Amino acid sequence: MQRVSLKFLAKELGIAEGTVSRALNDYPDISEATRERVKEVAKKFNYKANQNARRLATGVAEAVAYLMPPNTHAISEPFVSQLLEGLGSSLAKRGWDLLVVQASSPETEAETVEKLSSSGKVSGVVISRPYKEDRRIELLKKYNVPFIVHGRSVNSEDYAWYDVDGEKAFHDGVGILAELGHQNIAFIGAPTDYNFGQMRLDGYRRGLASNNLTLDEAIIKIVDMSDDAGAAATAKMLGLPHPPTAILCATDTQAFGALAAIREAGLTPGIEVSVLGYDGLDFGKHTNPPLTTMAQPQSHSGEEICDMLLAIIDGGNPVDYQELRSAILVRRMSVGPVRPQ
Amino acid sequence: MQRVSLKFLAKELGIAEGTVSRALNDYPDISEATRERVKEVAKKFNYKANQNARRLATGVAEAVAYLMPPNTHAISEPFVSQLLEGLGSSLAKRGWDLLVVQASSPETEAETVEKLSSSGKVSGVVISRPYKEDRRIELLKKYNVPFIVHGRSVNSEDYAWYDVDGEKAFHDGVGILAELGHQNIAFIGAPTDYNFGQMRLDGYRRGLASNNLTLDEAIIKIVDMSDDAGAAATAKMLGLPHPPTAILCATDTQAFGALAAIREAGLTPGIEVSVLGYDGLDFGKHTNPPLTTMAQPQSHSGEEICDMLLAIIDGGNPVDYQELRSAILVRRMSVGPVRPQ
DNA sequence: CGCTAGACCGAAAGCGCTTTCGGAATCAAT
DNA sequence: ATTGATTCCGAAAGCGCTTTCGGTCTAGCG
Known part of the structure; x- marks a missing residue:
């Protein structure tokens, strides 16, 4: 042949x-x-x-990489899937490739980023869920690769990012609960080395203040983003002498666990204890009861991020590409007014 | 620099x-x-x-592509995520790349496959969810690209695949229900142009026969793989003069809908009407009630598929790489004995 | 001490494409 | 008919790496 x-x-x-x-x-x-x-x-x-010859000759890769979050099973999280889908289809329209790369371990992360930028495989990269201080971002800047961050680190002035305002969402979330009469609002958070974890916690705190509620460390639990962790945290708080009447969760998955723990304790979520999640997972409508949540408008985030990245690759100034979206409340059944004790 | x-x-x-x-x-x-x-x-x-130079010189791409299922939002399905995760990490260990490619439309699918095989970008490809007769498979064979199919088409003798025996699972599923006294077992299936849809239907039919149950076309619904479709089908069957006491669903997502429709009808899933799903989605433990399901042992399918593909790339005979796994029952709360009417 | 066999490295060709540069051919205008 | 511009294409030099081929040098042998 x-x-x-x-x-x-x-x-x-x-x-x-x-x-x-x-x-x-x-x-x-x-x-x-x-x-x-x-x-x-x-x-x-x-x-x-032959693409390899072409790339070698032109020096442009016509490909972008998505750097998987370092933690395991990250790709199973819906937000990754949705992002990939959007990226993939946008890229495909332009005939570009999408590389999905995983650093085999946190130690090799730097190595991975270096290789990505030096090997000529890609013209740009996108990463998600930055830590407060994120090495990947530093490396990407250092190697001068066009990139965009899905989320933000603490110092986010000088690079491109796309984020949903979690701080505001959680501030407002407390407001929603407070308006329903809740005074004792717990928070199940995500690890605060993730900047989104920190921001959601900050929002919660500010929300408390805005509503003249006192902050009680006993009902703030920073745990893993899993249903089991959410359940454990909830169970613990329910055993308190003065248990919360509402729980704000940093992720829907944690909220699923919270729901389970509440039922386990013989209480009815949405009636005796309200639960408000965050993420807007579609699946939330099938929980018991269906989960009220603050949804990230991420249906087209992949496309938007792709457009932003391509603009930067074409020479755009990263600083011009910083998008902040707002979460939107999806009312279902897990949040209700406080009941007289 | x-x-x-x-x-x-x-x-x-x-x-x-x-x-x-x-x-x-x-x-x-x-x-x-x-x-x-x-x-x-x-x-x-x-x-x-420089990878491009290297690839050009050696003629080997050290990359494999995952060809996304053509239907939209496919990547959001957990099985895709899991597969990608396994593929990605296995590949990463060997320093290979994972390309995620989407054909922008069914028409461009052939084009996409051609380009993939002729452009030297990848050394192998994996596809999922083949149709009974699948063009992609024909093309891959024609262009002589090492590939492996996640699933099987009707004629699967001459290529490599990894599949879970859905036929057997559904045959056995009927048995499980029949043993609990159910005689009127409905089936909510997936489109039968997907071979897995056909096979699950076949398994259901054979299961009926094995248990001396008569087949009733009125309680066989072939619908989309969505919760809404599952709910609609369930609602319809519940309105029958002689409604089913158990429902077997081709996918967990449909089962989620079935659960909702049953509750909507004022009945209790798992008590008055049993629901048995298929896929083993982790999320099923949070439904109301938790979903009993037949789980695909796909936690490591990505790794296995990767190994198989690499073996073929190394010159192995595709026919030697055909793996059939069995589903395993995950007992939760949505299946129970039939109740006296 | 001469000879052969390794061990080790340099030189150069080539992978398949892009892109610059210059030359040949054509054409219009003087 | 000479010149100057254009139009169009061929030749060739890379892009950064791999890999073969042969040559030099040292070591080991008789």
């Missing part, structure tokens, strides 16, 4: 290799006649340029 | 480019001394080989 290369086409057409290349790439110095002739023959032989 | 290339290293070391390359790649004809010297300098300058 003869591999059809430029050389092959050139021979077939009786013209020079370079001419074929220029014809295929619509250079202006090729006559209409030969351009068409070339393209026809190319189609006939089903010519597909 | 001087790009550190082989040439650069060679000059730095005062030896030939080829020698540097061979040293770095552990060729046996390089003395231990220079090998170390080379590697040291390479590390010092943080040398990373």
Whole structure:
């Protein structure tokens, strides 16, 4: 099976290799006649340029990488899937590739980033869920790779990012609960080395203050983002002498666990204890009871992020690409007014 | 910023480019001394080989592609995420890349596959959820790309695949329900142009036969794999003069909908109407009631599939790589004995 | 001490494409 | 008919790496 290369086409057409290349790439110095002739023959032989040669010659990769969050099972989280989907389809429209790369361990992360930037494999990268201080971001800046962050680190002035305002969401979340009469509002948070974890906690705190509620460390639990962790934290708080009547959760998954723990304690979520989640997972409508949550408007985040990244690759100034979205409340059944004790 | 290339290293070391390359790649004809010297300098300058050049020279891509299912939002399905995660980490261990490619539309699918195979971008590809007759498989065979199918098409003798025996699972599923006294077992299936849809339906039918149950077309619904579709189908069947006492669902997502529809009808799932799902989604433990389901043992499917693919890329015969796994029952609360009417 | 066999490295070709540069051919204008 | 511009294409030089081939040098042997 003869591999059809430029050389092959050139021979077939009786013209020079370079001419074929220029014809295929619509250079202006090729006559209409030969351009068409070339393209026809190319189609006939089903010519597909070797991407590696092309990339080597042009120096542009026409590919972007998504750097998976370092923690395990991260890809199973819906937000990753949605992001990938959007990125993938946007990229595909332009004929670019999407690389999904995982650092095998936190130690090799730097190595991975370096390799990504130095090996010419990609023209840009996107990462998610930065830590407050994130090494990946530093490396990306250092190696001068166009990148965009899904989320923000603490110092986010000088790079491009796309984020949902979790601080505001949790501030407002407390307000929603307070308005329903809740005074004893617990918080189940995510690890605060993640900046989003910190911001949601900050929002919660500010929300408390805005509503003249006192902060009680006993009903603030920073735990893993899993249902089991959410359940354990909830169980513990329910055993308090003065248990919370509402629980604000940093993630829906934790909220699922909270629901379970409340039922386990013989109480009814949404009636005796309200639960407000965050993420807007579709699945929340099937829990018992359906979960009220603050949804990230991330249906098109992948596309937006892709557009932003491409703009930066094309020479745009990263600082011009910082998008902050707001979460929106999805009312279901897990939040209700406080009941008289 | 001087790009550190082989040439650069060679000059730095005062030896030939080829020698540097061979040293770095552990060729046996390089003395231990220079090998170390080379590697040291390479590390010092943080040398990373340009992958495009490397690939061009060697002709091997060291990358595999996952071809996304053509339907939209496919990536959000947990099985895709899990697969990607496994593939990604296995590949990463070997320093290979994972490309996620989406055909922008069914029409461009052939084009996509062609390009993938001819452009030298990847050494192998994996696809999921084949149709009974699947064009992608034909194309992959035609272009002689190593590939492996997650699932099987109707004629699966001559290529490599990894599948879970849905036929058996549904046959046994009927048995489980029948043993609990159910005689009127409904089936909510997936579109039968997907081969897995057909196989699960076949299994259901054979299960009916094995248990001397009569097949009633009125309680067989082939619908989309969504919760809404599952709910609608369930609602319809519940309105029948002789409604089913148990429902077997082709996917957990449909089962979630079924649960909702049953509650909507004022009945209690797991008591008045049993629901048995398939997929083993972790999330099923949070439904109301928790969903009993047949789980795909897919936690490591990504790794296994990766190993199989690499073996084929290394020259293995695809036919030697056909793995059939069994589903395992996860007992939760949505299945119970039939109640006296 | 001469000869052969390794051990080790340099030189160079090539992977398949892009892109610059210059030359040939065509054409219009003087 | 000469010149100057254009138009179009061929030739060739890379892009950064791998890999073969042969040559030099040392060591080991008789």
